[in-house]
Amino acid sequence: MLLFKNSGIFAPHILTTIMNRDSQIFDLIKQENKRQLDGIELIASENFVSEQVMEAMGSILTNKYAEGLPGKRYYGGCEVVDQIETLAIDRLKELFGATWANVQPHSGAQANMAVFSAFLNPGDKILGFDLSHGGHLSHGSPVNVSGKWFDANFYGVEKETGLIDFDKVANQILDLKPKLVIAGASAYSRDWDYAKMRKACDQVGAMLLADISHPSGLIAKGFLNDPMQECHIITTTTHKTLRGPRGGVIMMGNDFENPFGLKTMKGVTKKMSQVLDGAVFPGTQGGPLEHVIAAKAIAFQEALSDDYTDYMKQVKLNASVMASEMIKKGYSIISGGTDNHSMLIDLRSKDISGKVAEAVLGQAHITTNKNMVPFDDKSPFVTSGIRFGTGAITSRGVNANEIVEIVDLIDEALMNAGNDSKLSAIGQKVNSLMVGKPLFATPVIG
Numbered sequence: 001m002l003l004f005k006n007s008g009i010f011a012p013h014i015l016t017t018i019m020n021r022d023s024q025i026f027d028l029i030k031q032e033n034k035r036q037l038d039g040i041e042l043i044a045s046e047n048f049v050s051e052q053v054m055e056a057m058g059s060i061l062t063n064k065y066a067e068g069l070p071g072k073r074y075y076g077g078c079e080v081v082d083q084i085e086t087l088a089i090d091r092l093k094e095l096f097g098a099t100w101a102n103v104q105p106h107s108g109a110q111a112n113m114a115v116f117s118a119f120l121n122p123g124d125k126i127l128g129f130d131l132s133h134g135g136h137l138s139h140g141s142p143v144n145v146s147g148k149w150f151d152a153n154f155y156g157v158e159k160e161t162g163l164i165d166f167d168k169v170a171n172q173i174l175d176l177k178p179k180l181v182i183a184g185a186s187a188y189s190r191d192w193d194y195a196k197m198r199k200a201c202d203q204v205g206a207m208l209l210a211d212i213s214h215p216s217g218l219i220a221k222g223f224l225n226d227p228m229q230e231c232h233i234i235t236t237t238t239h240k241t242l243r244g245p246r247g248g249v250i251m252m253g254n255d256f257e258n259p260f261g262l263k264t265m266k267g268v269t270k271k272m273s274q275v276l277d278g279a280v281f282p283g284t285q286g287g288p289l290e291h292v293i294a295a296k297a298i299a300f301q302e303a304l305s306d307d308y309t310d311y312m313k314q315v316k317l318n319a320s321v322m323a324s325e326m327i328k329k330g331y332s333i334i335s336g337g338t339d340n341h342s343m344l345i346d347l348r349s350k351d352i353s354g355k356v357a358e359a360v361l362g363q364a365h366i367t368t369n370k371n372m373v374p375f376d377d378k379s380p381f382v383t384s385g386i387r388f389g390t391g392a393i394t395s396r397g398v399n400a401n402e403i404v405e406i407v408d409l410i411d412e413a414l415m416n417a418g419n420d421s422k423l424s425a426i427g428q429k430v431n432s433l434m435v436g437k438p439l440f441a442t443p444v445i446g
Contacts, residue, residue, distance in 0.1 A: 036439060038431045039365035040406060041396075044187070044214065044342040044389025047243045048396065048439040050302060053295045057245050061291035069277060081290040088297035095220050095300050097228055098251040100273040103296055104280050104288040105248035108213045108237035109138040113145065114250060115209055115233055116180070118272075118279035122149045125178040127206075129164075130154040133374040134187035134334070134344060136211065153178065157188075157374050162335035166193040170200035177204045183231065184211030187371050187387050189323075189338035194230035207232045213248075215340045217241030217391075220303060221312045224340060228253035232272070241315065241341055241391050243308075244299025245292050250276055310443040311394060315341045317446075318390040321400045325407035326388075334373055334385070342389040346373045350414065354383030357414055361386075363423040364413040365430040366406075396434070397441030405433065 036048070049057075061081065067074040070082040070089075088103045105111035120126070126146070128139030133156035137144045140152030153176055155169045173181055181201055183192050194210060201208045210227035216236040218224045227234055234251040238244035255273045281288070302308055323338045332346040347357055354370030361368050372378075373385035390403070398406070409426055416422040 038434060039367055040409075040430055040434065041392035042366060042368045042388045042390075044369075044387050044391065045237075045240050046389075047240060047391045049239075049243060049245060049295070049299065050440045053245055053298050053302075056295040056298055057291055059291050059294065061294050062289075064290050065287045066290055067281060067287045069281075081293075084290060084294045084297060085288070088293050088300065091297055091300035091304065092249060092251065095303055096234070096251055097226075098234070098253060100255045101249060101251045102277055102280050103247075103249050103293050104285065105235075105250060106285060106289060106292075107246065108136075108211065108235060108248040109144075110280075110284060111235040111237075111248035111250050112138045112182075112209075112211060114276060114279040114284050115235060116146060116150070117283050118275045119207055120150060120180060123151055124180070125151045125153060125176060126180045126182065127153045127155065127173060127176055127178040128182040129185050129188065130156040130374075131186075132372050132376060132380075133157050134185045134371075136184065136186040136213075139182045139184065139211065157335070159375055162333075162374060163190060164188070164192075166196045170196050173197070173200035173206060174204060178206050180207045180209060182209050182211060183227065184209075184213065186214065187342065187344045188335075189319075189333070189340055189343045190335050191224050191339045192227070194225060194227040198230040209233045209235065211235045213237040214240050214342060214389075217243065217303060217308070217312050218316060218340055221309050223312055223316055233276070238296050238299060240389075241312070242299060242303060243311075243391070243395060244303075245295035247289070247292050247296055249296070250280070252276075307443050310445055314399070314443055314445055315390050315394045317400055318394050318398065318403050319343065321403045322388060322390060322407060325404055326410075329407065329411045331411075341391050342387060344371060344373060345386050345388065346384060347386060347414075348373075348377075348384050352414060352417065353378060354386045355381070356417060357386045360417045360423065361410065361413055363420070364409065364426040366410060366413065394444075395440055396437040397444045398437070399444045399446055401446075402433065409433075 064081050065075050066078045066081050070086045089101050092101045126140055129135035131141045138146050140147045155172055157163055158165050183194055183197055198208050208231045210231040212219055213236045215224050219226055237248050239246040255271050319338045319341050323333050323343045327333055332349050334344040358368055358370045368386050370383040371385045371387040372380055372383045376384045378384045413426050
């Protein structure tokens, strides 16, 4: 039988005998812990959090229900969680230079859905980045509610360059006259011209939403263009380059009377922040996850540090080196390189599919995800590409010299598809490389 111990989290008098420990689940958690420690994590949307972020996630705060906003709850007993959520909001605003923020969205897709529900009606036109070119499901994909409820239209990259032509996007905005334009991607490695998109949006009265879920940490530290003053609304996840718990947030650089004609049931025009708060709760979510919000607050404070600036600098350097090394080995990088933490690799020059590449690298303990490339001739279940990101491996202290070694291991594995003994040997090399590297390390520069 398992007893609660006085850990400083539970009161000393709680020494209650509980049910037998769930060995099945905890054994699986141990296996996942070993998998993460032993392997190389290259999925661009994953990262490793600090111990204090995990501690907050697993804290007693999970017991508290707190529908509403700080100071305006529908439940009693929220004095403490009000302070926690307020800290999260204040730290996020400081990190990004926002004037307003909501930290309650359970995910990035939930944050986007709250924006849509606040300012769009079913059938309204939206314009987003094509999923098959590196966009995101929640930006109008027909399999997502954003594509089912709204008239979704798309822009993409140029076939010759793999780059977004922002002049063409601006013209598309002027021709289409959408109600909402989305700037953001899941697999685009270059920076965004938010100013050009905003200018076109203003000409047709469209709202501009920046979903910065992938490059948010780089943007916060000034390594990429800042959308805060150019875009009406910003959404992001908190678990990618921000290195926090899984979740989402919504921000604005300016809060003003809603210019898009949305009225309340009583005919009163509200500020956009009020409309967005209501779109999160009760519009699209119930009670916020206060244990996750506490973990977000910790991650935001970590991101305000000089150490995090060093980490972002190394993430960008590692990605640049990885892209260059892959090109040297004859791999095609969409857009020819990267400005952020990620890259999309077209494997057709190597006559290998994304599905096969993901499986082969997995055998060598290198975790990646298959991904469609622009103008792909394979299905989304097979794909011609694979996506890499350097956020997670940089969190473990990997430096640029080790990136060169990792690229060698990637290439060696892909060139030995089907050779189980060879892939097993490569996997052992991967394990040896990662020995002594904790999941959350001190930043390494160089």
